Amino acid sequence: MGTLLAVRAHGIGKCFGDVVALDGVGLEVTRGRIHGLVGPNGAGKTTLLGLLLGLAVADSGTLEILGVPVGRALAAPDGVAGFVDGPGLYPALTARQNLAALAALHGEGPRAARVDDVLDQVGLTDVADDRTRGFSLGMRQRLGLAAALLARPRLLVLDEPSNGLDPAGRRHVHGVLTRLAAEGTAVVLSSHRMTDLEALCSEVTVLSGGRAVFSGPVGELAAAHGALDYRLVTPDPPAARRLAASTAGGEVAGDTDRLVVRAPVPALDALVASLVHAGVAVRELTPVVSPLEAAFLALTERQEARR
Numbered sequence: 001m002g003t004l005l006a007v008r009a010h011g012i013g014k015c016f017g018d019v020v021a022l023d024g025v026g027l028e029v030t031r032g033r034i035h036g037l038v039g040p041n042g043a044g045k046t047t048l049l050g051l052l053l054g055l056a057v058a059d060s061g062t063l064e065i066l067g068v069p070v071g072r073a074l075a076a077p078d079g080v081a082g083f084v085d086g087p088g089l090y091p092a093l094t095a096r097q098n099l100a101a102l103a104a105l106h107g108e109g110p111r112a113a114r115v116d117d118v119l120d121q122v123g124l125t126d127v128a129d130d131r132t133r134g135f136s137l138g139m140r141q142r143l144g145l146a147a148a149l150l151a152r153p154r155l156l157v158l159d160e161p162s163n164g165l166d167p168a169g170r171r172h173v174h175g176v177l178t179r180l181a182a183e184g185t186a187v188v189l190s191s192h193r194m195t196d197l198e199a200l201c202s203e204v205t206v207l208s209g210g211r212a213v214f215s216g217p218v219g220e221l222a223a224a225h226g227a228l229d230y231r232l233v234t235p236d237p238p239a240a241r242r243l244a245a246s247t248a249g250g251e252v253a254g255d256t257d258r259l260v261v262r263a264p265v266p267a268l269d270a271l272v273a274s275l276v277h278a279g280v281a282v283r284e285l286t287p288v289v290s291p292l293e294a295a296f297l298a299l300t301e302r303q304e305a306r307r
């Protein structure tokens with residue numbers, strides 16, 4: 001089984017002086033999956049990603065990357081690429097020159113030959129000969145991803161890769177990550193955007209105050225939260241309000257036109273059936289916040305309250 005895991009971390013602890021950044025964190029990332037790390041500011045995401053990249057060493061716990069136990073030395077594990085706190089770029093060099101310099105650093109002809117290909121993959125061909133000094137945050141992020149792709153990583157680690165991306169940039173980055181995962185690369189990324197996580201990740205770990213409060217399939221996290229607020233739009237709000245109020249466990253709020261119903265999913269199913277039965281059309285029934293976001297808020301707020 002071990003060979004299927006790109007990352008196997010158990011009981012990871014990391015302190016910076018008095019600050020406990022990670023407190024007994026476990027993480028398992030399967031090859032070929034995109035695993036999201038989410039959590040409030042200061043939750044420990046960047047610290048954990050730094051450990052995966054070999055930029056720091058854990059104080060306690062065990063960490064195995066691509067089947068190899070990570071030792072005490074600061075070194076990037078074989079087969080791992082990525083960046084935290086933004087990619088390191090030479091501002092006086094063009095995008096193409098930055099990648100060529102990186103390839104030369106590794107003394108490898110094959111990497112140099114792939115420079116144009118990776119620039120194309122991240123959608124930077126048109127600006128390949130521009131100095132990176134003038135690059136926007138989104139362009140830097142995409143160039144950082146291109147640099148990581150040069151290494152043909154089996155584990156790709158990215159801190160907030162969607163930061164600063166416009167919709168076209170996001171499409172390129174999502175396309176690259178999805179393709180890599182389909183080819184068997186494991187991707188671990190942090191993000192504050194629930195929409196990115198929903199679109200990209202099959203697994204997610206929620207960190208809060210240095211602890212993993214959830215780790216598993218995205219669907220399980222979204223389902224972890226029972227009752228959600230749903231916006232209900234019908235042509236007959238008074239009738240809808242009456243029926244919603246009589247639905248088991250349902251709370252109804254909102255103005256006369258758009259009702260907000262708080263109920264678990266089975267109660268909503270029953271409500272829709274009774275609306276249709278009463279001849280009231282359902283024009284819209286959507287969660288006010290995404291189920292993933294609601295679960296995230298519930299989990300992290302619960303953890304904050306315990307501290």
Ligand SMILES: Nc1ncnc2c1ncn2[C@@H]1O[C@H](COP(=O)(O)OP(=O)(O)OP(=O)(O)O)[C@@H](O)[C@H]1O
Pocket residue numbers: 016019020021039040041042043044045046047048
């Ligand atoms: N080099 C460091 N020296 C001292 N404290 C640090 C250092 N790096 C991180 N910390 C502290 O460790 C905790 C976790 O920080 P980390 O950057 O890992 O969180 P994060 O989840 O990535 O936050 P954000 O979403 O704001 O990027 C924070 O309290 C932070 O202040």
